[in-house]
Amino acid sequence: MPDSTTTLLLHAAIIGTGATLVMDAWAILRQRLLGVPALNYGLVGRWLAWLPRGRFHHQPIAATPPVRGEHAIGWIAHYLTGIAFAGILLGLWGLDWVRQPTLASAVVVGIGSVAAPFLLMQPAMGAGIAASHTPRPNLARMHSLVTHAVFGVGLYAAGWGARLATKSL
Structure with missing residues (x-):
């Protein structure tokens, strides 16, 4: 029988991946x-690839030179972020949450996960806090909020999937 850390990581991976798939759908x-x-998760990958080179802020990220493998980097980061937020969910509510999502x-x-793009990604990529430097900031904010609410519904659905998939653990 796996220990609680292994069980938490396994559930976070299943739930986070499932929720991110729902968000992508x-x-x-x-x-x-x-x-x-x-x-365009390639732009996320570009931002991440420039971090070790000492560049955090871009104005805008699309004007920054592309980096080899940026699409793969961005997509991997997208799914790892979903897994991290599933880990936060399980950290806050415990593994009991999987028994009864x-x-x-x-x-x-x-x-709550919308704080990441509003306060970190959008400002760093030249869009301003909560998309304030975009042509239609309120529309961008609404799309972000709805998408992250859908991610939340995905966490719930994937939680039930994890419950069924790991019943034998």
Whole structure:
């Protein structure tokens, strides 16, 4: 039988990956139904790849020279971030949450996760705090909030999936 740290990491990986897949499915649906462009995780990868080179802030990130492998870096970071937020959920509510996932706690973490793009990613990539330097900041904020709420619903759905998948552990 795995120890509690291994169990927590396993559940965080399952739940975070599942929730991020739900978020990505939402992005595809949003693009097809509403014409909202999907996020370019290559730009996230570009930002991350420039960090070890001493560059945190870009104005804007799209004007910064591309980096080899930026798309892979960005997508991996996207999924690792989802796993990290699932870990936060389990850290706050404990492994008991997997035995009985609750929508409210999952959505709280999902909506809370919007702080990462609002306060870190968007300012660092030249979009300002909470997309304040974009052409339509309120629309960008609304899309971010809805997407992160969908991520929260994904945490909940993936929590039930993890519960069923790991019942034997």
